[in-house]
Amino acid sequence: MKRTTIVDVGRLAGVSAKTVSRVLNDEPHVSAAVKQRVRAAADALDYHPNVFAQALVRRKSHMIGLVYENPSPSYVVELQKGVLERLINERYRLVVIPIRSVQENAAEVVGLLRSAALDGVVLAPPASDHPLILNQLKEARIRCARIAPTRMIEAAPSNLVDDVAAAREIAAYVIGLGHREIAIIRGDPTHPSTEARMLGYMQAFHQAGLDLRFDRIEPGMFTFDSGLAAGRNILARADRPTAILAQNDDMAVGAMMAAREIGLSIPERLSIVGFDDSEVSRITWPRLTTVRQPVFEMAVAATEMVIAQLEDREPLARVLHHHTLLIRESAAPPHA
């Protein structure tokens, strides 16, 4: 019991296989009558083209990969939503490629992508910043677009954000509220934006004439749990700060939980701000003051860049996406 092929359809319609192919691919130079007959025959036989045969000869899989580490779930969700949004009404499909640790497995990533036969990939951080991956991708001729890279911007189409400025702005806002004792929760050290955001914070501190105390910087991993742990450490100290800058929203929410555990009210006794404007920032109470990184829009734009390349249009080389300071209720002037 074989599956029905283009030849079967041709036989039923009384035409050659090639003509069937023409009709099904909307190629020109086919008479309306034949078109009709072929369509009817294909329907009657419940014919579905074999995509492998097509891919083999066309050298195109119509699959796009999304490469990410697994930092915060909310970030990944935004990312996927953005890619899928752009893929609506396209023939392309999304294959998700989560990498355990880009840092450790960089050498194998492209092999993985290659063997997945992807036409193109959207690279999220930190893969979007990895020289080896970028190089191998070029060698393997897999099209790509990058989200929030910080280095080698020319190497491939990039969607940029000014992490430094965004961090500076939110830090300046907190300082402007009157805070002087401020702790920081860093993100995953293998992600480039961690350093960029750190730099932005430092600039704001410097402009305000504040010292950045290294004993007030806690490590984190962009996850809720790491934020919770960092928050507990910060708040356990004798000289408790009046505000916390977290490098993403998940960690900020974790720090909020740490504050709650010891009955510290937010924002009255402790101000906390995040980064990214993930969905989680909108559903906590108080809602989180944060700085919006348009992850969704970047994912849409990056996917467009990939598709453009696949269809031989010139992709935008780079797009600068704008951040926005979102003032909500989790930060207020320090308690007198």
Place this chain on the structure above:
Amino acid sequence: MKRTTIVDVGRLAGVSAKTVSRVLNDEPHVSAAVKQRVRAAADALDYHPNVFAQALVRRKSHMIGLVYENPSPSYVVELQKGVLERLINERYRLVVIPIRSVQENAAEVVGLLRSAALDGVVLAPPASDHPLILNQLKEARIRCARIAPTRMIEAAPSNLVDDVAAAREIAAYVIGLGHREIAIIRGDPTHPSTEARMLGYMQAFHQAGLDLRFDRIEPGMFTFDSGLAAGRNILARADRPTAILAQNDDMAVGAMMAAREIGLSIPERLSIVGFDDSEVSRITWPRLTTVRQPVFEMAVAATEMVIAQLEDREPLARVLHHHTLLIRESAAPPHA
């Protein structure tokens, strides 16, 4: 400039293409020496097999789809994590197939899956409960496994949960705390578990001799926003209830927000419980009392069922997954 093929490798190693194929696929009857030479040649040429050619002849794509609607992001995240967990160290890849509305597009879903050339699919609700989809899948010979179906359990391997009992338990718990004025936020009406959970609530009400007042039932869509809206409606009424049962965690968190908006403290003035034990239930304050549905484990098990079928092992016909009442801090006895 052509890509290197199995023939090139064979030429370099001084063997036939078939022998290269044998080595690369770990087939028996190849001498160690030849094996060595072929491996070396493949490495030297940076050879990667063309998966389309393989798929064409083997009739296997090594791609597994995950079909879901887009209810709550936290649910989808758990689902994906589960599938990906089982796929670690497997050759299979995950293709995500979000469907806008299964209800409206059921007829096209299988066509979509078919043209994506998936070897198998994991069906999340409500697709997991749709007769048409199940039937067409069988016709198209696409293997599948189901998550939380409620009907036609024999039709395909199923991962079951007892939604009715779970709902009954959490409702009984709330009633047991002393609540008598209880509102309900329903889930998406096209999802089968919505009715099941409703039934469970009703059973608990009945056992306690309570009336279920229809004017205390608010519609929802399994999203935070719908929970927020429903919460506002419920709390705006003159005869405000003392507890809210939400059919998932996202809606429960939305209802919490509605309570906060009018300064109602939880759980002192209003108890709220959810359903599912999504990540969101752990990161809110107070943490949400809920009933755990092992979505992750079901996704793992469903993926295993698909893989088993693809590798000609007999899959488990059905697995019953257990729910757990998770008592956290969002519900307490009603205020005197």
Place this chain on the structure above:
DNA sequence: CTGAAAGCGCTAACAT
């Protein structure tokens, strides 16, 4: 243990 031939289902290039 190894190789030659055939063909998976489709489309590009070239006829007609």
Place this chain on the structure above:
DNA sequence: ATGTTAGCGCTTTCAG
């Protein structure tokens, strides 16, 4: 406007 021929790169016979 339609058909023929020749592969795409691999694996499955079936011989040696």
